[in-house]
Amino acid sequence: MWLRKAFDRSRQFLIQQLKQGASAEGLALTCAVGFALALFPALGTTTALCLLVGLVLKLNQPTLQAVNYLLAPVQLLLIPVFLNMGAWIFSVPAVSFNPKTIIAEFFAAPGIFFVNYGMAGLRGMVAWLLVMPVIAAVAYLVLKVVFQNLQKVRR
Template sequence: MNTAAPKPGLWARSRNVVLEQLRRGITPHQLALTVAVSSALALFPALGTTTLLCLAAGAALRLNHPLMQLVNYLLSGVQLLLILPLWKAGQWLGAPAFSLSLDEVKARVEAAPWQALADFGGVMLGGIGFWAICAPVWVALVYAITRPLFTAAVARRLAAAAEAAAGPPAA
């Protein structure tokens, strides 16, 4: 019989990471900026790049690396869902039209591999261009939403600590 307590779910573990950062003194501004920047970078439309992007941005902006990687990890599924729409949106910026049908991609690669690679690179660059236009708006929006939430969490935490320090009410 297993008497060990069940492991908390992903949401509870994520919340615990945020609360631990608050305990260590990170400000609501830093926390909101970390979440906003890392969430934008996590949606970058090139697979396999987001971890390094978060690492570089975290170092440059002095943001919290563990939290950035947590947000990056949590949004990896969303990145996969958005990558094709971002590539398609890049066509509005002048990226070449490129069918992403597996049969057509295979035929293009077999016929002219270097040209197919160049065309696909253009599609990816178009998606990155569209992402670059949207990312600052995304960062501002996420920051504006999360900063008041984190400020309220700190206020609740301070109120609870003050109440605990005051002790039980006198009878």
């Protein structure tokens, strides 16, 4: 129910952007960049990333931030994926995602905990950096066609 409502509101928002003069290509680029940045595997950083990249690339900020916020739950789900992928890329053991283990490791040796999980985070960011350009490019190409067709239907 809520998912359908969110989808409908998002669709209406994007249609409104097209009606107000946004180009299909520009909207597709904004959504693809927002998609990529929203999945960055570090909590609390994506809003600032979207703001900075959006200013540099002169992207539609409301759309960029809307995509970012819509994908927040997906970001949470993908953080362990990127951390494990980073561990695989660097051929090191993956960190635990068990809350009991995490808490125990933190209280046993906070310094070692921050080193281990900090390095895991950096390796996850490398994995994101390797994977996301391809995914964003595919998203851009698909969304460009979708928005062009949507623009034709709305005329």
